[in-house]
Amino acid sequence: MMKMNKWTMALAAAGVVSLSSVAQAQEASAGADALAASTTLSGYVSTSYTLADNSSTALGKTNAANRDQFKLDVVSLTLSSAQGAGEYATGYTVGMWVGPDDQDTDQELELTQANIDLRLPVGNGLDLKVGYMGTVVGYETYEYDQNAFFNRGIGFAVEPTHHTGVLASYQVSDALAVSVGVVNDGGNGENSNNGDGDLTWLASASYTLGDGTGALAGTEIYGATIQDLSLTAQDAADYWYLKVSLPVPVEGLSLDFAADWVDSDNGDDDEIYQIYAGYALSDKATLNVRYEFGDADNLDMNGAAAGTTTGADIESLAVGLTYSLWDNVTSRVEYQTTSANGLDDDDTVALNLVYSF
Numbered sequence: 001m002m003k004m005n006k007w008t009m010a011l012a013a014a015g016v017v018s019l020s021s022v023a024q025a026q027e028a029s030a031g032a033d034a035l036a037a038s039t040t041l042s043g044y045v046s047t048s049y050t051l052a053d054n055s056s057t058a059l060g061k062t063n064a065a066n067r068d069q070f071k072l073d074v075v076s077l078t079l080s081s082a083q084g085a086g087e088y089a090t091g092y093t094v095g096m097w098v099g100p101d102d103q104d105t106d107q108e109l110e111l112t113q114a115n116i117d118l119r120l121p122v123g124n125g126l127d128l129k130v131g132y133m134g135t136v137v138g139y140e141t142y143e144y145d146q147n148a149f150f151n152r153g154i155g156f157a158v159e160p161t162h163h164t165g166v167l168a169s170y171q172v173s174d175a176l177a178v179s180v181g182v183v184n185d186g187g188n189g190e191n192s193n194n195g196d197g198d199l200t201w202l203a204s205a206s207y208t209l210g211d212g213t214g215a216l217a218g219t220e221i222y223g224a225t226i227q228d229l230s231l232t233a234q235d236a237a238d239y240w241y242l243k244v245s246l247p248v249p250v251e252g253l254s255l256d257f258a259a260d261w262v263d264s265d266n267g268d269d270d271e272i273y274q275i276y277a278g279y280a281l282s283d284k285a286t287l288n289v290r291y292e293f294g295d296a297d298n299l300d301m302n303g304a305a306a307g308t309t310t311g312a313d314i315e316s317l318a319v320g321l322t323y324s325l326w327d328n329v330t331s332r333v334e335y336q337t338t339s340a341n342g343l344d345d346d347d348t349v350a351l352n353l354v355y356s357f
Contacts, residue, residue: 038081044356046073046144051349073144073352075099076112083117087125091117112142113162122170129167129181135160136167136179136204136224137241139258139274148278148288149320150352151336155260158270158296159239160226167202179204201227218247237264252280260294268297272314284325288334290318314340330354 049070075098083091095112115131138159140147165183172178181202204224211217226239240261248255255277262270272294279287293315320334332352339345 040080040082041077042080042357043075043077044145044354045075046352046354047071048073048150048350048352050351053345053347072100076143076145083119083127087119087121089117089119093117124171127169129169130165132162132164133167135163135226136181136202137226137239137260139243139256139276144352145330145354145356148276148286148322149290149318149334149336150332150350151318151334151348153274153290153318154292154294154296154314154316154338155258155272155274158260158262158272159241163200163202165199165202175208175210177206201225203227216247220245237262237268239263254278264297270294270296272296284323286322288318288320288322290316292316312341314338328356330356 047070051068076095077098078093078095080093081091083089092115094114097110097112099108111132113131113133115129115133118128118130120126120128134141138156138161140149140152140156142161144150163181163183165181167179167181167183169177169179179202183200183202202224204222206220206222209216209219209221213219220243222241222243222245224239224241226237228236228238240263241259243256243258245254245256256275258274258276260270260272260274262268264270272292275289275291277289281287293313295312296314316336316338318334318336320332323331325331330353332350332354334350334352336348336350337346
């Protein structure tokens with residue numbers, strides 16, 4: 001039975017309000033309360049201090065405007081509602097960067113994602129992500145709290161980060177998962193579109209080797225591609241990505257291999273190979289190493305436009321220590337050195353704190 005206080009009953013008796021309107025208001029309030037209860041707010045604050053010996057032609061994350069100073073990297077806020085387990089379960093995610101950022105957009109508020117999660121009762125359940133979302137290629141992401149290193153690698157610089165469209169994911173078995181999607185183009189902006197009606201296809205697959213593969217059991221293989229079908233965009237490119245995570249018979253040690261291949265229509269091609277190793281020194285401390293090498297004609301480094309910075313015989317080595325001294329805080333100190341033919345060497349020491357909530 002609907003519950004009302006004596007003042008509401010008196011107003012209803014006097015004809016000032018109707019019982020149906022009161023019921024509708026209470027139902028709307030209950031719905032709003034349920035929505036608020038299902039929505040979570042999470043995010044992080046990242047701040048850093050960087051020492052860098054480089055110039056405007058060096059390969060590195062820090063340029064003259066960012067080195068040798070304290071910096072508020074970004075405040076990241078995410079509103080989300082987790083997708084349930086039902087046949088037609090739904091959810092959503094909205095991510096925002098507030099304040100300055102390292103994408104050189106000069107925007108105080110920038111969307112990092114805004115998408116809807118939908119499930120269809122097809123087989124084990126077909127999950128759809130619709131809207132503005134992260135890409136399917138790459139070992140590292142644009143979010144500071146999801147990478148082992150504060151300074152992102154060369155591989156990240158040759159990849160797109162976002163797409164607008166639809167991505168369908170399906171868990172074929174415990175070992176195999178696949179995704180296929182269609183998006184506007186390879187650009188990073190919200191509603192990025194070449195305007196020619198041609199779309200871009202995304203595809204990825206992950207597979208874990210089973211017990212029957214002997215010493216390779218537990219190996220995780222992930223492959224992804226972006227096929228840009230645009231006929232008019234000068235910067236259209238096809239991307240191929242592969243990651244292999246090997247099981248290592250040493251407790252606390254992880255070892256991953258990754259590779260990026262970019263085939264651009266304008267001839268600016270990239271080929272970057274990466275090795276990532278991590279070793280847990282204790283419950284609080286982890287030592288990370290990243291080594292990269294390759295060639296790139298289409299780098300977007302130091303805020304320069306894609307294609308304006310090139311590098312042959314690129315080599316980059318990063319060594320970092322992550323330590324959890326305070327609750328919810330990731331503390332990182334790292335050294336990175338990068339070299340390439342025709343470009344200045346880059347040596348960087350960075351200190352980074354990330355508070356996650």
